[in-house]
Amino acid sequence: MYRPVPPQIDLPAMEREVLAFWADEKIFERSLAASADGPPWVFYEGPPTANGMPGTHHVEARVFKDVFPRFKTMKGYSVPRKAGWDCHGLPVELAVEKELGFTGKGDIEAYGVAEFNAKCRESVHRHVDAFAEMTERMGYWIDLSTAYWTMDKSYVESVWWSLAKIFDDGRLVQDHRVAPYCPRCGTGLSDHELAQGYETVVDPSVYVRLPLTSGPHAGAADLLVWTTTPWTLVSNTAVAARADVTYVLARPADGSTPVVVAEPLVEYALGEGAQVLESFTGTDMEHWHYRRPFELVAFPDGADTHFVVLDDYVTTEDGTGLVHQAPAFGADDLRVCRTYGLPVVNPITSDGHFREDVPLVGGVFFKKADEALVADLQARGILFKHIAYEHSYPHCWRCHTALIYYAQPSWYIRTTEVKDALLRENARTNWYPDTIKDGRYGDWLNNNIDWALSRNRYWGTPLPIWRCGEGHHVAAASLAHLGELAGRDVSDVDPHRPYIDEVTLPCPTCGDEARRVPEVIDAWYDSGAMPFAQWGYPHAGHAEFEKAYPAQFICEAIDQTRGWFYTLMAIGTLTFDRSSYENVLCLGHILAEDGRKMSKHLGNILEPMPLMDQHGADALRWFMACSGSPWSARRVGHNVLQEIVRKSLLTYWNTVAFQSLYARTAGFEPGATPAPPLAERPALDRWAISEAHRLAQGVDAALEGFDTQKAGRLLAAYVDDLSNWYVRRSRRRFWQGDPAALATLHECLYVVTLLMAPITPFVTERVWQDLFRTTSPDLPDSVHLARWPVIDGSLMDDDLATQMALSRRLVELGRAARADSGVKTRQPLSRALVGAHGWTALSEDLRAQIAEELNVTRLESLAEAGGDLVDYSAKANFRALGKRFGKGTQPVAAAIAAADPVALAADLRAGRPATIAVNGEELTVDADEVIITETPREGWSVAREGETVALDLTITPELRRAGLAREAVRVIQEARKSSGLEVADRITLEWHAVDAEAVAALREHADLVAAEVLATSVAEVSEAPSGDGAAATDAELGLSFRITKA
C-alpha cells in the first residue's frame, strides 16, 4: 500500500527529512559501493578557494558536478567523488590581513610569518566548514571526509615532485622580466590572474614636447610623445621610433614650435591646420638627443641616454608614432633599451611609491603622482595636449589595486616550449559549448606565454628550490629527498614558511651552503596539480591515480578558461604529456535578478542557504540545470524559483498525491492488484506509457550531451501532460479505482521519478519512498540506488502520439467554439462536427475522449454532414509547393487561392489530385500541397488551419434537462466540499426544487445525480430541507437541498 501523500507540502522541510534519511541510511556511501565494479567515469572536483563564504554562484557549478555523476551512477558507472579545498594563496592572505587590520607586507613580517600562516590555516578551516554546510544542504554528493587539502603535507610533496620534474626538464627557470605586479600585495601576478582583474578607469592621456638637443633640428623642434602613464615619464630613458616610418616636422595650427610626429598621425595628434615643414624616416632620427621631461632622478654618470632608438614594435595606430621608453615599467621598453645598452632607472619602491628622495613626488603612490606631474609639465610649457582617457587597465583581482608593470626577478615555467603539445591535447578535448575550444581557450593557447609561477608571499606552497652562494640550484621532490640532500631527517618539518626555510643543505655541485629561494608559488598551480596531488602521487596512491587519470568530466564557470582549465591541462601535459580531462562543461555566470553581478556594493546578493530554506534545494537545482542555457549568463531570483516550484515540482507532487489518494481508496497494490496488460488498456493509458518511454529516450540523449536545459524542458512538458491531460481525462477511472489507470500512472510516475532523480534528488527520493519502495520491497532502498530506466523502443507508439496530438487539438478547438458560443461546457450538446486530416484514422477510443471532454453526445465528420453546412477555403502549402515549383511558387499559390475551394476540397478529400489553372495552363496538385479549411456556415464554430470543430447548438428539452442535472451535481459537489466531506464519503440527499423544469430534470436524472455525488439515497421533499447536515439553496436553479453523511 502506498503511504498517504498530503497534497500540501513544505518542500524545504521535506528536504531536511530526506537529508536525515540519506545520512542515517548512508545512501551516498552505498551508492558508491554498489557501483564500484562498474566502468569508471572519472570526475574531478575543482577545489573552491576557502577564502570567503559560499555564494549562490558556487551552487551553480556544484549542481552540474552533482547531476552528471548521479546520472552516470544510475547508468551503472562507477563515479568516485572526492572533495577538495584550495587552501593557499593571496586570497587567503588578504582575508587574514583584513581581519588583522594589516596594510602590507611590513605588518606581516612584524607579526611573524609563523603566526601569520597559522592564522591563514585557521581561516581556511573556518571557510571550509561553511562550504561543507552549503554542499550538504544542496544535496551535492561528494565525499567531504576524504577531501584533499592543498595545504596538506602529502599534497605539497606531490606538487614539489612535479615542480622538481619540470625543473629537471629545464622548464622551471628564473628570469628578470617586466611583469604585472601588485604593489599592495607586493607580488607579481601570473597572466591568468591578470585576466581576472581588468577594470575600466579614466587615466590622463598626455602629449608631451621633448625639445631636441642634437641632430639637424636641435633647438628648433620638439619630439612629441604620447602616454597614458605620466608617472613613467620621471624615468624616461629614450624615445622609440620605427625605422621604416616616415616622420614629419610640423608646425601646429597655433604657430608654436614645430614638433616631430609620424606622418600618418599628423592630424590625429595635432588636429587640423598643422603645417608640414619637412619629412624624414625613423632611420634618420636614430640617436637624435632630446631634453628629458623631468630632471627628478639621476642617471648613471657618463651614460649616454635620452636619444631616439629604433624598434619595430612602434606602430602608427595611435599616439604620435614616437614612444616614450621607461625600461623599468614596460616589457618592450626593457628589451629595446637593453639593445642600446641603456640603464634601467627605477625610482619606485616595491610598495608602489616613489622613493622619498625624489623631488615633487617623493613618497607618492605611483598612480597618484600623475596629477602633480601633469601640472608641472603644464607649468613648464611642454604639455602639448592633455585629455581624459577611458580604457581598461589591469588591477589586482583580489585587492583591486592598480597593477604596475615592474621589472623584477621571477621564476617562470616555460609553457611556451610545450605549446604544441597543449594544442594537441586541446584538440582531443570535448568542450561544452564547443565554441570555447577553438575560440576563447584555443586563442589563449595560441598566444601562450610563460607561466610566471613565483610569488613573493608567505601562505603558499614553497618553491622547492635551494640555491647556494655560487648560484647553483637544486630542486627537492619530497621531504624525503630534501632529507637526503640535507643529510638529516626532515620528514617532520612543516613544508611551509617559515619552517621549511630553516632547512639548509650543502650544495650538491659545490658544497657551499644552499638555502631555499624565498618565493612561494602561484596557488593556481596547486589546484591544477590535483589529479595526482589529491592522492599524494607518486609518493603514495599509485593505484588510485592510475585508475583516475584522465578525468571524463570536469565542470566550472567560464572564468576558469585561463584558471583551472588551463592549469590542469598545462600541468598534466608538462608532467605526463597528457591532459588530465576529456570533457569539460563550461558554465555562464549567475547574475542577480537585476541582470548585474551580485555584489555587496550593489546590495543585490542572494545568499544560497536562505534561498534554499525558502524555496528548497530542488528548486534552486532545477533553476541552475534547466532554466536558460547553462553556458550563458543567467539571472536568479525569487520569482523564477517560485515558478519552478509551482509549475514543475508541485505539479509532479500533486500527481503523486492524487495517485496515492485513489490507489489507497481503492486498495490498489501495484504488482499485486491485477491490471490488464498494456495492449488491452485504453488508448490514453497506452499513450501515457509510450510518452514516458519517449521521454526517457529524450532525457537520456539530452544528458549524454550535457544539455540539462533540454532535459528539463522535456520533463516539465511530460509532467504537465501527465497531470493536465492524462489525469484530468482519466479522473473518473481513478474514482472508480480502475486498476488499469492506477497501474498506468504508477508506471509513468516510476519513470519520471527516476529521470528527475539526478536533477531534483530530494522530492524524487520522497516519492520513491512513498509510492515505490513501500509497494515493491525488492526495489533499492533509495531512488539514488536505482538504475536508470531502460528505454524500450517497442513501447513508443508514434501513430498513437499523432492521434493524441490531433485529439488534443480538436478538444482545444471545441473549447474555443464553446467559449465563442457562450454555451457552458456543463450543458450537453447533441453533436460536434469535425473536419480534420487524419479524422478517419482516429480510434473510437479517442473520439470518445473528445466527445466527453466537449460534453457532446456524438462526433460526426464535417465532410459527410453535407456541403451546404460548410464553406471551404483553400490556400497553398508553401513548404510542399516551394520544393516542386521553386521560382514558380507564387503564381501557383495565387491560382490555388483563386480556384473554387469546394471543387478542390471535393477532389482532395476524395483522394484525387485537383486541377488548377496557372497562366492558362492546367496543373494538378495533391492533398499535401493545399491546406483546405472548412468553415461551418451557421457561425457557431471555430476554425483553424486544416482542422475544424463545429458545435450543434440546438438545445432540445432533453439536453436542457441533462444540463440542469449537471448544474445540480455541481452545486451539490460544492456543498460536499465546503462541508468538509472526504471524497469517498457517501451521503444521503434530500432536495426540493421550485422550477418545474428543474424538478423534471432531477427526477429524470436521479440515478446520474446520485452516482455523481455518491448519494446512497435521494429523496424529493415537499419543502426546502433544513436540520442536520449541510443545507443549501441555489437561487439560479431554484434548488434547495440537504446532504448528510451516510
Place this chain on the structure above:
RNA sequence: GGGCCUAUAGCUCAGCUCGGUUAGAGCGCUUCCCUGAUAAGGAAGAGGUCGAUGGUUCAAGUCCAUCUAGGCCCA
C-alpha cells in the same frame, strides 16, 4: 583595437542545426469557463519593426555581410 557570446511580448525564455507565408510557452494583465488531486486547468483578448541595415532566395526570426548595444575574455 581583437576574439567569443548574447539581443525574439511588460518580465523570463523556446524556436535558428535543416528558410515555408498567422513567431510560440510560462509569468503578469483583462474577460469568461471548468473544477471530486492541484498553490491547478481551459478559452478569448491586449501585448512583437524577432537589435539595425543591406544581401541571397519564389520565400528570411532562421542563411550571408556590415553595424549597434550589452556581457565575458584579451590587448
